[in-house]
Amino acid sequence: MRIGIDLGGTKIEGLVLDDDGSERARLRVPTPRESYEATVAAVVSVVRDLEREAGARCRIGLGHPGAISPATGLVKNANSTRLNGHPLDVDLKRALSREDVRLSNDANCFAVSEAADGAGAGSSVVFGVILGTGVGGGIVIDGKPLIGAHAIAGEWGHNALPLPRDDERPGPACYCGRRGCVESWLSGPAFQKQFAQASGRDLRATDIAEAAKSGDALASKCLENYCDRLARALASVINLLDPDAIVLGGGLSKIPHLYERVPELWKDYVFSERDSIVTRLLPPRHGDSSGVRGAAWLWPI
The missing domain is CATH 3.30.420.40 (ATPase, nucleotide binding domain)
Incomplete structure (x- = not known):
């Protein structure tokens, strides 16, 4: 045991x-x-x-x-x-x-949990993503976590957001001391701040997604921007790691729209034929x- x-x-x-x-x-x-x-x-x-x-x-x-x-x-x-x-x-x-x-x-x-007997079970390479108060990640290869020479393998949240648009430069300040980190764009608090700045309303991330589903135009625009940034960030992971499955965890993993929209968007950013991308984006089987x-x-x- x-x-x-x-x-x-x-x-x-x-x-x-x-x-x-x-x-x-x-x-x-x-x-x-x-x-x-x-x-x-x-x-x-x-x-x-x-x-x-x-x-x-x-x-x-x-x-x-x-x-x-x-x-x-x-x-x-x-x-x-x-x-x-x-x-x-x-x-x-x-x-x-x-x-x-x-x-x-x-x-x-x-990532180990979801690779062992969760959403990524049976996959050789699994990238586990935390989208919550912060943005973290873990890599599992054949059932074992990849630690790395500096014990930072999977820390994609402190890379810069890929392919930034002009209005995304230099990007928000991150607690690590840099600007424009993936975490500064894609964490729950960052998403909520983006919506508050656009709408003047203070909603939780999952409530923003619900508002978008109900036809709120500003919420829909903010959610689409979030999906595109997440697609760009995950496409860079796919280009580097080429995982069989990416499993989302954390509070934002409860937004169903991510699993539909992000794989459509990342087709424009992954270095492969557009309709041949087999990496799956999955919700966690074991949740919290x-x-x-x-x-x-x-x-x-």
Whole structure:
């Protein structure tokens, strides 16, 4: 049996999976805000409680924001900033008194879950996309996450938006210090800001899509612009990685229109014959549970 832990900014979720992928136990607790040490202790407590309920010692996989730097062994690039600069893998192994603990970026865990027994099951190469508060990604090849020399494989959100139009230069400021990053265009807050600037109304991303479906002209225009930018950004991924499937996760993955319109638009940007593109754009099978399931799948059967 395997335990998966999703270490988020507001909650820590854990589950136990049998070798056949069936769920044996699940637990969710708030993420402590007071310190890094309290966060480590909370993860350890979740593991202990899950093992007690499962009645067995389990291998442990944990998905976390950011990455473990190959150069320093410390967490970097985590939006849960209390993790940055700490040896999370070392501290968890020490606190749990075991070595059978594996860690990976949370977007990698999402991609692993959807490649293992989700929407991308049976595909050799899967690109998992997070479209939410931020924009992240993970690459899975033959069931294994690609980490990379700098532990940043799949971080497409901090590339520049491809083929920018004149009115898209230099692009919005990104928290990373650059301008025009994919994340600064395609995150949920960015999409909401674009609509607010055009309409004077403050709507959530999924509500903008609903307004477009109901015939709202401004919402339709903003949604079409979003789809075209997403198509350009994903076309660059296809040109580089040539995946069998791209699976969307995060809050914006709940917009059905994306799965219809974006593959139509990316035909103009992918370096292949227009009607021969076989990469599939798919909604997640496991939804919000993909991250925690993917953490468990860091340990293969």
